[in-house]
Amino acid sequence: MKTITYALASSILCTLSAAPVLAQGSGIDLPDIKAEIVQGWTRSDGKMVGALQISLDGGWKTYWRTPGDGGIPPRMDWSNSRNLDGIDALWPAPTVFVENGMTSYGFVDELLLPLVVTPRKSGRDVELTGFLQIGVCKEICIPYALDVSGALAAGETAIAAPIAAAMAERPFSAREARVSDVSCRIAPTDDGMMVSATIDMPSAGGREYAVIETGNPELWVQEATVSRSGGELTVASNVLHVEEAPFFLQRSDMTITVIGTDYAVEINGCQAG
Structure with a gap:
């Protein structure tokens, strides 16, 4: 997947720190992982569209919702969010990787994952607070634990082109x-x-x-x-x-x-x- 670069101050509301679940001193050159909540728009039915953007460096990859035999499944917990009634991830179609006789499915360098958010109270902002467990791989696979938080502002009507493009990449x-x-x-x-x-x-x-x-x-x-x-x-x-x-x-x-x-x-x- 190509890296999407855009400068819109209101689009990216939060950057998180990522902590690898791996003992220090292992001698492994760990990747720099950044993740952000991306502002989207409010649909006519009151649901909000946003995205989780995970950026890796240097050819590292992360996994699709079902990673295959050679991958680590992602886990996302949004239970500490505010004004959140439900959240659905709209996964883009993954790339297929065949390595060492095993097949896995994922994304290289970046994943922009569209989210459809149902607020408890329509017309109010949603404060997303998530705990993520993902796998990242490049020659070796490493589990990562990440915390992310950010707000989706209510009332935004302009379609965010990068999110719309990621939605178009769904199967x-x-x-x-x-x-x-x-x-x-x-x-x-x-x-x-x-x-x-x-x-x-x-x-x-x-x-x-x-x-x-x-x-x-x-x-x-x-x-x-x-x-x-x-x-x-x-x-x-x-x-x-x-x-x-x-x-x-x-x-x-x-x-x-x-x-x-x-x-x-x-x-x-x-x-x-």
Whole structure:
């Protein structure tokens, strides 16, 4: 992703200090991480659009909401915010990294993550206070803990171009990508469940990758195998419980994201196949 540079005094409201969760004296040249809350605009429905901007240096990368087998999943806690009723992150489509036989998904140098914020009381500012746990990688992977705080001012109506551009980088919907049918088969295995999805859709370009999300944070989904035959894409993955406990998979809660060289598509739910 290209670094977005712009000078607008009211856009960036807060810079945070980042503390690496790594013992000092390790001999590792740590990256300089900066993160900011970026002012956006208020929608006609009263919800506010802003962004979390994470800037790294020197080719370091951080991870998408589902990092893949070679990554560290991000965690965000906004519970100490004021006048906040809800917050949704609109993740741009990630870059695919294949290193040492493992596939991961993320962003190099910068992540501008759009946020849709629902205030408790419309028409008033929202004070965002977040605790973030992210992974950053360059040859090695390091977990970072970050605190961030900043205000989103109510009543702003001008569209912030960088945030709008990041929102345009989200995966296409199934309708936009002309997905005509999605069916899933779920079968028990010795240690979990095997999910196999058949998707009728045009090629997303080049080699296609896929990520299956279950909606259950206690489940781990192994790297998916992907194959294509004409207009039909097959995605299969094994799902395990992190504590080896029994579990149930709900097809309607699944999200399948297909990532190609031309575009990505996010498919919500599937029918029994």
